[in-house]
């Protein structure tokens with residue numbers, strides 16, 4: 001087969017240069033511009049990485065125009081329908097769905113690492129009671145490297161595996177502890193007899209003085225939401241994890257970096273922003289006014305939960321969450337939930353509006369997830385932390401993939417310098 005090439009010509013006399021074009025299993029080809037600087041003395045300019053593939057990956061595939069998402073080749077719809085979260089986590093980490101024995105062993109492995117070092121609990125008292133859970137997660141997840149440094153050799157695959165299941169097991173515990181600290185209730189230890197999602201709900205809502213039985217419909221809903229958020233290829237937080245990890249930093253520090261990036265309202269923080277936006281709109285009759293503000297460029301309002309860098313079609317996760325939303329609201333007796341009705345009406349109006357049609361802005365994963373969380377009894381400030389619980393799997397799998405890649409190099413973008421040229425130093429008493 002002849003090698004595909006891309007040729008770059010210049011109007012400034014720089015000789016033409018050819019670059020190999022690489023093809024993946026699916027999706028757009030990429031031009032390998034690594035030799036660009038050597039051949040031409042020039043860099044590329046791509047703020048926001050709009051046209052840049054930063055790595056090869058075998059984990060997640062998105063076709064943004066068609067609204068398709070697959071983990072390891074399996075469509076998200078089938079995984080959400082047939083698997084539980086740990087089955088999907090195994091798939092994302094190992095590349096294949098587990099057989100019965102592997103699944104049983106993996107469930108056990110995770111369940112037996114859900115407790116955190118007792119001393120870690122003391123970190124919480126250093127935070128204000130009203131600390132945002134994401135602030136707590138940034139600190140406490142980073143602090144794990146001070147507790148679990150027995151397996152921090154990133155070049156040892158076994159150590160990487162140990163850190164992976166420690167993180168997957170402990171992040172829900174740390175998240176639930178941040179909630180308990182907020183509300184002033186005692187921390188609830190994990191229960192190994194419960195599923196991943198049921199254990200999380202138990203750590204959130206059980207209290208020592210009463211028996212708590214997680215509702216299976218709500219457990220399934222949370223589990224599905226975790227599946228839908230588990231990975232999403234090279235999004236901002238995952239790229240942050242990879243970039244942090246490219247210097248050889250330990251995985252716990254890298255995950256803390258991922259949490260920090262996820263927190264922003266353009267990324268994982270959007271689920272919290274959606275609920276605040278819906279509360280601000282308040283009633284279907286105010287939607288028109290809000291949409292007008294969004295379209296007014298001076299106003300800086302956004303339609304949170306809408307739009308995506310990659311999806312130029314309905315986000316497949318949003319469709320699945322909308323269905324989950326119906327199931328959960330029915331179960332908790334909120335079939336006529338005002339917020340859900342408002343969200344449905346807002347979606348309908350936005351999808352018929354020229355502004356959103358022209359820009360191909362559709363609901364994303366965050367548009368309906370907050371309504372489900374709210375119905376589960378999860379406070380708004382904890383929404384993004386739940387996203388972090390799920391995405392920990394993607395972050396650690398992508399980090400591991402990067403470390404194992406022989407082409408891996410420290411991430412180090414270049415720049416186009418537009419500051420002052422060289423100038424003479426002015427001593428302080430001569431400065432104006």
Ligand code: CMC
Nearest residue numbers: 265266267268270302303304305306307308309359364365
């Ligand atoms: N409301 C109003 N206008 C929007 C929105 C929105 N939610 N999203 C994009 N636009 C406009 C944007 O202003 C731009 O308009 P123009 O061409 O006139 O300048 C156009 O649509 C293209 O948008 P962009 O900013 O170039 O798109 P991007 O790929 O850089 O940003 C995004 C993607 C997700 C950051 C953005 O759509 C956004 O901020 N959405 C709201 C926040 C949100 O819901 N984030 C969750 C993303 S999905 C979950 C996750 O992975 O974290």
